[in-house]
Amino acid sequence: MESKRQQKFARIIQQDLGDIFLREGNSWLPGVMITVTSVRVTSDLGIARVYLSFLNAKSPQEAIDQVKSKSGEIRYKLGNKIKDQAKSVPTLEFFIDDSVEYRQHIDKLFDEINKGKAGNKGADNGDA
Incomplete structure (x- = not known):
């Protein structure tokens, strides 16, 4: 069971990643809408497991592979958004939400x- 701290941090990450995908997602995956359906954070807040769904994607597996290839860039953008709220930026692991x-x-x-x-x-x- 996640602590309140983990849940709060996960909500912050989910919202900020949603903003990032809304702004940048079309350049990574043209015509595909990326939705962050949930985020699970480890107890040490070091890893965030991000579950994504893809609307209008021909292949969800190709879409998630494309997102994974941009994970460094996504993590950097997330770090800029949460720098005042977190000591460190968690490692992002992306999964298809089926x-x-x-x-x-x-x-x-x-x-x-x-x-x-x-x-x-x-x-x-x-x-x-």
Whole structure:
């Protein structure tokens, strides 16, 4: 469980990275919108695990690879933003947030189950 300090620091990083991706993201990935969905910070505040989602990306894996290649630049820009709030800038680790796709997959499965039940109710009514 994260401490309040970790949670606060993660929120600051999430907001500032969101601003960075809003301003700079189009030059790195033209036509792709990058969203910082969550940030998890280690207890020593040395590593920030950043989860990103990509809208209009042909390949999320290529998009995350592009972001990872810019991680030094992103960390530098983040450092300029948080320099008054943190002693050091954490190492950034970027990951694809696939929770939206997972949620859509689960919703699709439930829809299929519900359609199957609706079809069975019609069959049950014919038997009675």
